[in-house]
Amino acid sequence: MNARREAEPAPTKDRTKVERKSEREVVVTRTINGPVRIVFEAFTKPDLFKRWWVPKSLGLTLLSCELDVRVGGTYRLVFRHEGSDMAFFGTYTEVTPHSRLVWTNDEGGDGGAVTTVTFEEKAGRTVVVLSDLYPSKEALDAGIGSTDGMNETFDQLEELLITLGAGSGRP
Amino acid sequence: MVHYIRTHLDASFAALSDATRRGVLEQIGRSDASITELAGKFRMTLTGMKKHIGVLERAGLVTTEKVGRVRTCKLGTRRLEEEMAWLERYRQLWDSRFDELDKVVEELKRKERIDERKKRG
Numbered sequence A: 001m002n003a004r005r006e007a008e009p010a011p012t013k014d015r016t017k018v019e020r021k022s023e024r025e026v027v028v029t030r031t032i033n034g035p036v037r038i039v040f041e042a043f044t045k046p047d048l049f050k051r052w053w054v055p056k057s058l059g060l061t062l063l064s065c066e067l068d069v070r071v072g073g074t075y076r077l078v079f080r081h082e083g084s085d086m087a088f089f090g091t092y093t094e095v096t097p098h099s100r101l102v103w104t105n106d107e108g109g110d111g112g113a114v115t116t117v118t119f120e121e122k123a124g125r126t127v128v129v130l131s132d133l134y135p136s137k138e139a140l141d142a143g144i145g146s147t148d149g150m151n152e153t154f155d156q157l158e159e160l161l162i163t164l165g166a167g168s169g170r171p
Numbered sequence B: 001m002v003h004y005i006r007t008h009l010d011a012s013f014a015a016l017s018d019a020t021r022r023g024v025l026e027q028i029g030r031s032d033a034s035i036t037e038l039a040g041k042f043r044m045t046l047t048g049m050k051k052h053i054g055v056l057e058r059a060g061l062v063t064t065e066k067v068g069r070v071r072t073c074k075l076g077t078r079r080l081e082e083e084m085a086w087l088e089r090y091r092q093l094w095d096s097r098f099d100e101l102d103k104v105v106e107e108l109k110r111k112e113r114i115d116e117r118k119k120r121g
Helices: A002-006 A036-044 A046-052 A137-145 A148-164 B002-016 B019-030 B035-041 B046-058 B077-120
Strands: A016-022 A025-032 A061-067 A074-081 A084-096 A100-104 A114-122 A125-133 B062-067 B070-075
Touching: A016 B077, A025 B077, A036 A046, A036 A114, A036 A125, A036 B077, A046 A061, A046 B077, B002 B019, B002 B046, B019 B035, B019 B046, B019 B062, B019 B070, B035 B046, B035 B070, B046 B062
Parallel strands: none
Antiparallel strands: A016 A025, A025 A125, A061 A074, A074 A084, A084 A100, A100 A114, A114 A125, B062 B070
16 A cells, blocks of 8 residues: 555656667666566566557557567567558567566567566566667668658557547556 | 757767867758868868768768769758657657556556455455
């Protein structure tokens, strides 16, 4: 019960921070209102993971979600978007319970980023830092340049966010 | 975004640490120029100027475009805008993703509290 009082409501803006840390790295930071053991569980158990990884607003349907969270284990997510299926897959290269996860993103071939997530509990809340490290500046820039196909999806997302009003939908 | 601009400037710092490159940037800021023109203005060899432009280009400060045999340099502001738009979309994706995660965590916390109460009887 005390945990609830300790946790101040997060400001509606800048809850999620994104920074380009270097030529080949983008870092996302967000504090989640819950202890690290629960947050870590939500990252590693497929039935929980699939409930949040694909925001409804993206207009994607998650067809399947397999996560074998251990060093050398693989994951595979299959989405349907406007009638066509896309698969995202890779391998977990580091798994430290309640503290750190590292996985590869192999669907894009050699240009795929390595994702590192670190978890740190502070006063009942968990700071999640997620880094996408690309093999080269060119690979990251290719991501920036090739977002045209995603624009429509993101436009829809933006529209929806405006309709909903920023910061609504929080418990 | 302010935060982002700062880190971007940090990344560009190396490119700006050289007096010639700062001069070139200032010059291009006034008007687009070819590498040959810039080499002439700064009394450098074409190869030397190409190297400087390469550094500025990699930092996203300058973009170049080759028309015929002339390579024209201009300020890389468009690139910066594109990059900021991309990062903002990326932020929005993660923001809505983490909003959903918050809901899942909230629910699990509630469940734990109920289980705890049940255990205590």
